Amino acid sequence: MERTLIGSLKEHLNETVTVQGWLQTLRDQKNMQFLILRDRTGLVQIAHYRPANPELGNLISALGTESALTISGKVVENPVVKLGGLEIQLENLKVESPAEAPLPFDPFDKDNIPAIDFRMDWRYLDLRREQNLLLFKVQTLLEHAMREYWLKQDFIEIHSPKITGSPSESGAELFEVQYFERKAYLAQSPQFYKQMAMSAGFEKVFEIGPVFRADPSFTSRHMTEFTGLDVEISWIDSHEDVMVFTEGWLQYAYQRVKDVYGAEIEREFGVDIQVPALPFPRMTMSKAYSILKDMGYKLPPERKGDLDPGGERAIADYAKKEYGSDFLFVIDWPISVRPFYHMRHPDAPELTRSFDLIAGGLEIATGAQREHRLEILKAQALEKGLGLENIQYYLDFFRFGTPPHGGFGMGLSRLLMVLLNLPNIRESVYLFRGPNRLQP
RNA sequence: GGGGGCGUGGUGUAGUGGCUUAACAUGCGGCCCUGUCAAGGCCGAGACCGCGGGUUCGAAUCCCGUCGCUCCCGCCA
Missing domain, CATH: 2.40.50.140 (Nucleic acid-binding proteins)
Structure with missing residues (x-):
């Protein structure tokens, strides 16, 4: 047959x-x-x-x-x-x-779509909806286009371990697992491992893989397990080189999605995909801060040097109005709100060579040039109050010749959320994992 | 971890102190219909209004507690 x-x-x-x-x-x-x-x-x-x-x-x-x-x-x-x-x-x-009757809900009755939590209980029925089928076709193409772009530029794909032996950066957001007779943790980022690839001489690497965060976050944009898109590049001059890569890569992926699924996305999601123009606008953190002040947006005083989500949305609106861009790099964040491994500006040591990528008002990526000089790296770790014993294996990566490098981490589902204008990240992931959601 | 909102047949909603024997749509079951197509017509089943307590002559409706969900903040992608 x-x-x-x-x-x-x-x-x-x-x-x-x-x-x-x-x-x-x-x-x-x-x-x-x-x-x-x-x-x-x-x-x-x-x-x-x-x-x-x-x-x-x-x-x-x-x-x-x-x-x-x-x-x-x-x-x-x-x-x-x-x-x-x-x-x-x-x-x-x-x-x-045969299908039992009645169904828990009718996936094709567009006027009576149940709330997301109920649909998650019956996710395989929810996924039968045309909109969801399209969403995962788009995700597949999006990842494929990203890979095309990486491969054209000679990137190497890595798969770093998700079981790790020691809490690295802060430790608070790690899931602990029983590992035979001892404790292990689920990796909250491939950060250290992709940097190791720089020390290995791979020069340009990427990874698409799971990331675990033990944060009890109840928002429309957080998950305890999500798919991270990670990139690390050697021999850069500054974080600017990382941003140039990021925007070109995103533009390419957007174009591919629009070419293939633009019409269907318009029909199913009511979204006209805008392929972003290059370069994306860049704005220093201090500039963003003063613009927000001029706009009358009041940042909580305790968040000095940082942006809260409301501030991110406000500054994104400003970028849309002033530069006509849905994307915005907010750069040069103060060291107080950045991890120890971000490189600092030589002429402004209180600032890091870092960026956040804001898309549609949502933080979708964080990147930076990394500090590759061992003595400085150690000093910065100590300054942040980290015990060097716990990160000794990481510090060792920098002992035998490590090129200057930088990269970023991006949330796949967050990107999809922005691309398709979804109100909740639970709509843009195959199976959601949150503090209270472990099944199916 | 802190704060707000919501919880009514399977699902989506209406009802916010007596007009409620809780309404409507959809779904489900039965019957009818020579081709339907968002099919249609008639009939029917299905909710002790999340749970527990209280106020009141009277509570889905007000109050307290509790559970669940949700959103915002914190954290972050």
Whole structure:
């Protein structure tokens, strides 16, 4: 048996074909029965004249919607049919797996979409929605385009371990796991390991992998496990080189997504993808601070030198208005709000060579030039109150010749959230993990 | 960890002190319908209004507690 995809049925007019999919709608009349079948390529109507085969008619009448079916019949042109002007005249039907009735909810009733938490309980039904299918096609292409860009520039892909032996930076946000007779932790970032690749002479690396954060955060943009997009590049002059890479890479990925799925995204999400122009605007943290002050936005006084989410949104609005850009690099953050391994400005030692990328008002990436000089790195760690014993393995990376380097980490689901203008990160991830969500 | 909001049939909502025997849509079950297509018509089942306590002649509605969800802040991608 050869399966024909619904999307290609018009190439099979007057042929007998086999299609497989889910029963989306059943219109069951006295004499005529119409089944709307869905596969990942589309919908088709299947017609059955009941008196021709009453037994089959009874089988159809008993079907619950969303049952998985294999159907064969003749494809005929029929201008009366609103669904593509063709239909399949049913010859054979096999119930591969019946769906219980009623369903917990109807994924195709757009007026009664349940709240996200309920849909997560039945995520496999939620994912049957066209919008979700498209979302994951977009994610696949997005990652593919990013890889294309990396490979064109001779990047090497790494897979760093997610089980780690010591709390690195602060330790507070680490999940502890039992590791035979001792304790281990789930990696909260591939940061140190991708820097090790710089010491290894890989020069340019990337990683797409899971990241774990034990933060009890209850917001629309946080998860305890998410997919990180990480990049590290050697022989840079400053964080500017990292930003130039980042914006070119994002522009390329956006363009690919728009080319392939622009129209579908417009239809399903009501979003007209804007491929960003280069360069993205850059704004120093102190400039951002004074602009916010002029706008009358009051930052909490205790957050000196930092931006709160409201400030991020306000400064993003400013960038949109002043520069017409959805993206903004906020650069040169004070050392007080940056980790010890960020390189400092030689002429302004209280500032780091770092950036945050704000997209659509949301922080989607953080990057920096890293400090690669061992003695300075050690001094900065001590200044931050870190015990050198815990990070000795990391400090060792810098003992035998490490090039100047920098990179960034970006949240895949956050990017997708911005790209498709989703209100909640739980909509943009296959299965959400949060403080209270471990299943399915 | 701190603060706000919400919790009503399977789902989405209305009802915010007596008009409620809790309404509407959708879904579900039954019957009807010669081709439907957002199918349609008729009938039916389904909610002790998250849970516990209180105020009141009277509570889905007000108060307290509790649980769940959610959003914001903190933290961050």
